[in-house]
Amino acid sequence: MSTRTSSPTTLGTTESGSPPDEVEQLKLANHYLRVALDQVKEGVIMLDAGPLDGTGPRVLYSNVPIACQVGVEPGKGLRGLHLCDLVGNERDAVALLGALKDAANGGAAECQAQIQTFYSRGSQYCRWRVKALHNSMKRLLNFTITVEPIQNEFSVHTTAQTPASKAEDLEAQNERLRIENLAAMAQGIAHDVNNLLGPITAQLSLVIPQLAKETELAQTLDMVLTAVRRAKQFTTQVVKSAKAKHTIRQPSDVAEIIKETVRLAQAGSNVQVRIHTPPDLQPAMADPVKVTQVLQNLVMNGIQAMPNGGFMDVEARDADIRLGQENHLKPGRYVQVTVRDRGAGISADNMLRLFKESFTTKADGNGIGLTTCKRFIEEHEGIICVESTVNVGTEFRFYLPVASKPVEKPVAPKESRSLQQGAGAVMIVDDEDQIRRVAAWILKRCGYTVYESSSGEAALKTYQSMARAGRPLDLVLMDLTLKGGMGGLETARELWKFDQSAKIIVSSGSVAEEVQLGFLDQGFFAILPKPYEATELSDAVYAAVMAGDAVAA
Numbered sequence: 001m002s003t004r005t006s007s008p009t010t011l012g013t014t015e016s017g018s019p020p021d022e023v024e025q026l027k028l029a030n031h032y033l034r035v036a037l038d039q040v041k042e043g044v045i046m047l048d049a050g051p052l053d054g055t056g057p058r059v060l061y062s063n064v065p066i067a068c069q070v071g072v073e074p075g076k077g078l079r080g081l082h083l084c085d086l087v088g089n090e091r092d093a094v095a096l097l098g099a100l101k102d103a104a105n106g107g108a109a110e111c112q113a114q115i116q117t118f119y120s121r122g123s124q125y126c127r128w129r130v131k132a133l134h135n136s137m138k139r140l141l142n143f144t145i146t147v148e149p150i151q152n153e154f155s156v157h158t159t160a161q162t163p164a165s166k167a168e169d170l171e172a173q174n175e176r177l178r179i180e181n182l183a184a185m186a187q188g189i190a191h192d193v194n195n196l197l198g199p200i201t202a203q204l205s206l207v208i209p210q211l212a213k214e215t216e217l218a219q220t221l222d223m224v225l226t227a228v229r230r231a232k233q234f235t236t237q238v239v240k241s242a243k244a245k246h247t248i249r250q251p252s253d254v255a256e257i258i259k260e261t262v263r264l265a266q267a268g269s270n271v272q273v274r275i276h277t278p279p280d281l282q283p284a285m286a287d288p289v290k291v292t293q294v295l296q297n298l299v300m301n302g303i304q305a306m307p308n309g310g311f312m313d314v315e316a317r318d319a320d321i322r323l324g325q326e327n328h329l330k331p332g333r334y335v336q337v338t339v340r341d342r343g344a345g346i347s348a349d350n351m352l353r354l355f356k357e358s359f360t361t362k363a364d365g366n367g368i369g370l371t372t373c374k375r376f377i378e379e380h381e382g383i384i385c386v387e388s389t390v391n392v393g394t395e396f397r398f399y400l401p402v403a404s405k406p407v408e409k410p411v412a413p414k415e416s417r418s419l420q421q422g423a424g425a426v427m428i429v430d431d432e433d434q435i436r437r438v439a440a441w442i443l444k445r446c447g448y449t450v451y452e453s454s455s456g457e458a459a460l461k462t463y464q465s466m467a468r469a470g471r472p473l474d475l476v477l478m479d480l481t482l483k484g485g486m487g488g489l490e491t492a493r494e495l496w497k498f499d500q501s502a503k504i505i506v507s508s509g510s511v512a513e514e515v516q517l518g519f520l521d522q523g524f525f526a527i528l529p530k531p532y533e534a535t536e537l538s539d540a541v542y543a544a545v546m547a548g549d550a551v552a553a
Contacts, residue, residue, distance in 0.1 A: 027483060252284050259277075266299070314340075443537070456487065
């Protein structure tokens with residue numbers, strides 16, 4: 001992780017006199033603590049110090065497991081709710097407040113009470129372990145509660161359930177929580193990966209148009225940019241898959257997918273991959289991103305199986321499958337794709353374990369690559385098969401149903417163009433130094449005066465001081481996820497409280513398409529998903545600055 005430095009707008013010491021690097025270290029430690037708490041099995045809730053009656057203290061923090069357990073968005077959590085908003089009934093509220101009072105006097109306490117599950121309007125019986133934190137003067141600071149589900153008669157949602165229906169209901173809840181945990185984890189992964197890709201994408205998209213297209217450097221950098229764009233597609237697909245969304249299939253040109261995937265996969269290797277596809281190959285009904293992932297996995301596996309180099313083949317052909325010709329495959333028309341290497345091969349024992357999630361022969365492998373390939377192909381109503389001979393090679397073969405409609409012609413890529421020039425004052429709010437600096441570099445080249453802030457608190461202070469000095473900012477580019485302190489949404493709301501006409505573009509590495517309209521409804525001018533290219537950034541900022549005051553607050 002790179003070392004953070006304070007931006008020009010936030011230099012100096014804190015109110016306590018601590019150097020900026022100490023403050024950054026505290027923020028980083030706070031971030032690591034939050035990540036660690038999200039990994040534990042139990043739900044964790046932190047409360048303020050009171051009151052210990054009525055509706056009870058407010059929630060200051062909640063981790064991902066407790067958010068999933070009660071059915072709220074992990075990113076939003078339970079912050080701001082009163083403790084008694086979480087319990088199932090008044091009796092449980094009294095028991096829980098009693099445990100808080102005992103903890104306040106003795107340091108720790110425990111009780112059993114139901115927790116409200118917002119997605120089903122039901123409740124679940126849990127063990128609540130309460131720990132009170134005091135300062136050196138024995139003044140109560142806050143409470144930390146761990147919440148762990150337990151099974152007894154109170155965990156039944158309806159009195160009419162049979163033992164079988166109870167088990168089915170519990171299994172369904174467990175599966176739902178598992179999916180929500182995966183979704184939360186995938187969203188975090190997508191955010192972090194897209195943050196890593198952000199500076200690369202922006203700088204490549206800025207440099208490539210300045211090079212002569214026929215040079216080897218331009219062609220190499222263009223290949224890198226294509227790979228980065230593909231990686232962005234993959235991170236989006238990870239989030240969609242974790243949320244258990246249906247595969248979105250469309251008529252797809254398998255030959256083109258093979259061509260692009262092989263071009264990227266074999267770059268820099270000593271293996272030459274030969275492609276064999278007929279010119280009249282039928283389109284497949286498929287999700288292009290998932291098929292690309294399958295192909296990339298198989299081709300990379302083949303390359304790694306041939307450390308001394310050589311040739312491998314990727315073929316595609318039309319196949320009319322009759323009843324019983326391929327086990328577990330319905331009769332019909334398919335596109336058959338074959339990936340054949342000439343590596344060490346797979347032993348008979350390993351063949352039996354090949355598609356098991358926990359199996360891998362690589363020292364640094366996790367065993368999920370082929371499992372994912374199998375799942376993706378089966379989602380397409382196809383199958384994947386493998387044949388291998390030790391010291392001869394391995395052949396993977398998978399089938400995709402033929403599409404009944406032709407492939408839609410892709411939109412021609414935009415011609416390389418210069419950045420959109422503008423004028424005005426823009427503040428970039430992002431806790432990732434590299435992303436902030438690259439974005440500032442691009443916008444300065446476009447003619448803007450740029451201010452940088454690494455936190456929501458610093459951004460709010462800068463915005464207010466600039467406005468009071470008679471030099472108001474024209475636009476704020478706000479990262480949605482800020483480590484420590486105020487998040488992007490909270491910061492935006494504070495800015496609008498100060499200035500209802502504040503123009504803010506929200507930027508994030510994990511903004512799903514289906515929730516983007518929600519950000520616009522909340523008052524943001526636009527959404528700029530990460531990683532963005534230089535022209536995308538300049539276009540978005542220019543449109544916002546030139547829009548004047550015609551913004552929906």
